[in-house]
Amino acid sequence: MAGEQALEAERDAILAALAPLVDGIAATFGPVCEAVLHDYRRPERSVVAVAGSVTGRTVGGAMSEIGMRVLARGDEAADELNYVTRTREGTLLKSSTMVLRDSMGSVFGALCLNVDVTAVDRVHRLLGAFAGLDGDPAEPPTTTFGNDIDSVVDALVDAHRHKSWAELDRAERLALFRGLDARGVFAVRRAIEQVAARLGISRASAYSYLAQARAATDTTSHGGHA
Incomplete structure (x- = not known):
């Protein structure tokens, strides 16, 4: 301490x-x-x-x-x-x-x-x-440069999303969360709630997609071995 x-x-x-x-x-x-x-x-x-x-x-x-x-x-x-x-x-x-x-x-x-x-x-x-x-x-x-962190997060979500959430298949949804995670979005407090609201999905769904995206990234980084 x-x-x-x-x-x-x-x-x-x-x-x-x-x-x-x-x-x-x-x-x-x-x-x-x-x-x-x-x-x-x-x-x-x-x-x-x-x-x-x-x-x-x-x-x-x-x-x-x-x-x-x-x-x-x-x-x-x-x-x-x-x-x-x-x-x-x-x-x-x-x-x-x-x-x-x-x-x-x-x-x-x-x-x-x-x-x-x-x-x-x-x-x-x-x-x-x-x-x-x-x-x-x-x-x-x-x-995006801004004094408001929400505007920065919103801009990043929009930049990584070329279709509406309903039009994305599972692979594209995971790629979206993987891209946002790689850009450091989820290091910001309350970002997961903001991303969920921006995409029109529940917070639980956002957490689930983020976990799946990170698990897929970990598997890839280890050469596909568990």
């Missing part, structure tokens, strides 16, 4: 030490940059410090689906650097997510940087057209 309390105090101290850096990073790179400090011990209000307004995050806001993915990987999570994504409003971002670990190596948070490169992308496309270069780059994935 004392050891866990010491680790909690250590995590708090790390977050407190990093908080001033958030303002410094955003001030250095200007209005196109946003720095966000997350405490993954509380996913529904993980933002403990933020500077810049690229995604509209505020202190006390929820983690994004990128944070959920990191949370799902647990202590196996690694830094994700210089990936490109797009907000649901169309803003093109170049982002980095750097995980925070305590002295035991446990992941408990992240420092995230989001840079609005929309204008740069437009200039790049214009110069490419002027130079006669054909072909558009691959469209980056859309990511």
Whole structure:
């Protein structure tokens, strides 16, 4: 018990030490940059410090689906650097997510940087057209950033569902729950109830499909052997 309390105090101290850096990073790179400090011990209000307004995050806001993915990987999570994504409003971002670990190596948070490169992308496309270069780059994935964890979960459910629940066969239903689980949705408190409501099924059915999806994943990861 004392050891866990010491680790909690250590995590708090790390977050407190990093908080001033958030303002410094955003001030250095200007209005196109946003720095966000997350405490993954509380996913529904993980933002403990933020500077810049690229995604509209505020202190006390929820983690994004990128944070959920990191949370799902647990202590196996690694830094994700210089990936490109797009907000649901169309803003093109170049982002980095750097995980925070305590002295035991446990992941408990992240420092995230989001840079609005929309204008740069437009200039790049214009110069490419002027130079006669054909072909558009691959469209980056859309990511939901929100201060409300419910909106993030809803967006993930909708992104993984291409038919109504009644139109999905059993394999597709299991694949839906497997995909949501892999993205860290069920690490969020009350997410199972929200997913069930979004799909129009009972909470018991949602728990059953999640258990079956996880059992199938475990079997596959062990090469099909019990």
